[in-house]
Amino acid sequence: MVLNEQDYRLIAEIQGGLPLSSHPYAEIGQRIGLDEETVIGRIDAMLEGGVIKRLGIVVRHHELGYTANAMVVWDVPDERLDEVGAKLGALDCITLCYQRPRRLPDWPYNLFCMIHGRERDKVLGYIDRLISSEGLAEIPHKVLFSGRRFKQRGARYQ
């Protein structure tokens, strides 16, 4: 989708969040000189065009008590990537599932997924269960729990 100058103003204006008021789209429009209908139309178009992946609540897992945040990485043979990626992505407990490049010889893993839970033991339990239910026993994996979070902010756009 092609974005115009007006879209970029809108993107910058709403990146920090929508106003919490009864007519939020009208309020945004007022700030950047657009009418409510145009704001609604362009946000719709950007969702449709995939520029906005989704609109709504962005949670902070940690503050909601989900402190056991595991990145599970897998060294999946290339010919099984479609199958394994689709299986993992379909599981309820997995919030992201990406293919990324291996960095041999130091880093052999090419499939990354995120699992959030309240306790490490439970997350490890999920992982054990999904390995047997999805037939992944032969695929080498590692679980990297997060320690401290040093920085969290969304990407900023001009």
Place this chain on the structure above:
Amino acid sequence: MSPEPDAIDRAILNRYQGGFPICERPYQVAARELGISEEELIRRLQGMLEHKQLSRFGPLYHAERLGGGLSLCAMRIPADQFEQVAEQVNAFPEVAHNYARDHAFNMWFVLATETPERIGAVLQEIEQRTGFRVYNMPKLREFFIGLRFEV
């Protein structure tokens, strides 16, 4: 400590991670779906933002389609230098978030740049500043995710 979300907060969190009404009075429409008033929904969202349970109530952009670059990067840093390197890395405005993880690859951060070409340049600057290699692991493919984060 943040207060535990009650049943209505949880309904809000579970329902509106995936999407939010785009119409003149979206909070009114959403509140009706939840069986509460518009004011109550706004008040609860404000409360959850204040307690930092929500990071934002708004859009999640697709960085590449906005013309920007985005990548996950990892580094292996000796424990006794970790703090110092974390400070150096976090000082780059392109570093969007940074987590310590328990592995030899112990520092993981997301780079977000205005153009895809900038990713390589910023990586090099980080390597020069810190003296450690940065492993660039951009997303090659995203697998479909069925459900959102359930609370």
